[in-house]
Amino acid sequence: MPLVLPIVVPFATAILLKALPYRPTLLRTIAFTGSLGILASAIAILVRVQTDGIQVLQIAGWPAPFGITLVADPFSAMLVVMVGILATAVTAQSFAGVDPRREALGYHPLVHVLLMGVSGAFLTGDIFNLYVWFEVMLIASFVLMVLHRTREQLHAAYVYVTINLIASAVLLTAIGLLYGQAGTLNLADLARVWPERSTPLLDNALSVLFLTAFGIKAALFPLFFWLPASYPAPPPAVGALFAGLLTKVGVYAMIRLFSLVFRNPDAMVYTILLVLSIATMLVGLAGAIAQRNLRRVLSFNLVGHIGFTTVGLALWTPLALAASIFYLLHHMLVITTLFLVSGLFLRQRRTGNLDELGGLWRSNPAVAAIIIIPIFSLAGTPPLSGFLAKLAIVIAAFQARSFVLVAVSLLIGLLTLLSMARVWQQVVWRPAPAPAGQPLRRVDVAPVAGLAALIVGMTIAAGPVFNVSLQAAELLLHPASYVEAVLGGN
Amino acid sequence: MEILLALVSGTLYATGIYLMLKRRLAQLIVGLSMLANASNLLIFTSAGLTRERAPILTGAEAVDGMGAYADPVPQSLVLTAIVIGFGVLAFSLVLAHRVHLSAGTDDVEAITTGET
Secondary structure (H helix, E strand, O other): OHHHHHHHHHHHHHHHHHHOOOOHHHHHHHHHHHHHHHHHHHHHHHHHHHHHOOEEEEHHHOOOOOOOEEEEOHHHHHHHHHHHHHHHHHHHHHHHOOOHHHHHOOHHHHHHHHHHHHHHHHHEOEHHHHHHHHHHHHHHHHHHHHOOOOHHHHHHHHHHHHHHHHHHHHHHHHHHHHHHHHOOOEHHHHHHHHHHHOOHHHHHHHHHHHHHHHHHHHOOOOOOOHHHHHOOOOOHHHHHHHHHHHHHHHHHHHHHHHHHOOOOOOOHHHHHHHHHHHHHHHHHHHHHHHOOEHHHHHHHHHHHHHHHHHHHHHHOOHHHHHHHHHHHHHHHHHHHHHHHHHHHHHHHHOOOEHHHOOOHHHHOHHHHHHHHHHHHHHHOOOOOHHHHHHHHHHHHHHHOOOHHHHHHHHHHHHHHHHHHHHHHHHHHHOOOOOOOOOOOOHHHHHHHHHHHHHHHHHHHOHHHHHHHHHHHHHHHHOOHHHHHHHHOOO | OHHHHHHHHHHHHHHHHHHHOOOEHHHHHHHHHHHHHHHHHHHHHHOOOOOOOOOOOOOOOOOOOOOOOOOHHHHHHHHHHHHHHHHHHHHHHHHHHHHHHHHOOOEHHHHHHHHO
16 A cells, blocks of 8 residues: 555645645645655655565556556665655755745645656556656646746747657657557566567567657757756756656666566667667766856766666666666765755855856855765765765676776766866865855755765665665566566466 | 558658658647657557447457457557647647747747757
8 A cells, every 4th residue: 555655645745735825834844744755655665675575556456467556666666765855855945945936836736746757657567657657747847847937948948848748759659569569558467478479670669669768758868968958947946856856767767668578688779778878978978078057067967977877777787787776876866966056056146157156165164065975976986975886887897898888987987077076176165256145044055965964874875775776686687576576476 | 441540640750750840839839749649549550450349348259359349458548648648738839839929939940049
């Protein structure tokens, strides 16, 4: 039963928030409580998965291949916990103030609808249901992006909406063809019947179609151009939510579907995926170096680091996949924190332009000390979680004898360090070009501080987290127990 | 019949993509809706067409015989996709209208380059 909670809690919260009259403090408190509810139920699921194995819920009691199934294995359980953590941070951020017009127009309910879509996508065991959750998540993100209706947001949303609708059409096409050949939509059932019902031609064609659809959502090269054009436009809290969750759903869906259905690691699509992942890293970081606006720097870094989260699938070894999962978790935390940090500067100086920022060390030494953690964790400086995640990728690439990937990973580590060190130097060390506008209050900094503490926590608990990632990777590469848990051994 | 529907669906994809490449807001929206409809038709066709049978098992027919009843799953998939597509289309129409008002042009090139 707890499996539906990460979906039902945000749904109920969204309805409640929409029904209530506009009283900011009340709405923010309920939104925050709802997020805590998601986090609590997600942790309960993770604990149960760890103690009792894969959790399965057949909705309305329909037996497995016929009804919709919800499944939580270690991979999805960990990601749902991340949804809870990021939701808590982003809704806590709203206590520092949301634009009143935004709030009155339904900012809080939309955030919870988005969270419902993301949790649903992580938990579903049915490919068409996955498409539906994608759409739930997308429509909420469309509206969140344009709530202000500024010129910049409208134009960014236009790019974002168009590319996502194309991705949805491609995904729907691929699902239709998959159903036409396999006659089932249940992922576990697909894993069972696909090898005997497919042909090599169909296998190649469909896997590339799915790669295109999820590649657009995950912002893989060469399908990433929409991301830096759209993510910097909405307010930082919304950008933080998008950056932390939306592209990761694309990565998750790709890993889930490919590890269950397209299980031939010698297939063409894995070579394509490896090349695209490497190209994504290089192009993303090259873009990040060239940008002068903090949120654009972060958006390009986001793109570049997506490559790290997909190489594990391309290499198809337990260690590589575990490294990618660990990277995914680390990256969700860090990039969300950094987008929230960009919100601090926006509040303090009304700009995100690196040339106009500076002097944080003088004006707010405590804040500077806090943001050293996400900045240098993304850069991959030892001993923070980013270093451990990159180290795991490099070791896995060595073991898989993919030396190009080793070289590129190290180069990307260097470029990220360069890009982040420049941010640090400009924002913190340099004397301020102008006196700060508004002072930062505790309530502004609290979510960032909380997330930074979690990054430190993830660094200290890297051993256990990596062990769970390894366990998740083993289950993904050997899906027999997933299939048996869902279908009950028939 | 399958071949005819496959051709129709292919034509819809091609027209949709062509319209989207025209770089005009209105054509883009029409193109997107064509793409959505093409994939709906494709789901319906690829799952196999059954003539003059209801998607209900009455118990009289042999259950395992192909064509004894129409497969209800693609029908419900298409129904779901149409509803979702309708909602998204309505949203993108309003968005296109707003973008047109704020940009003063329906040229996609001008809109996307003006933003950076």
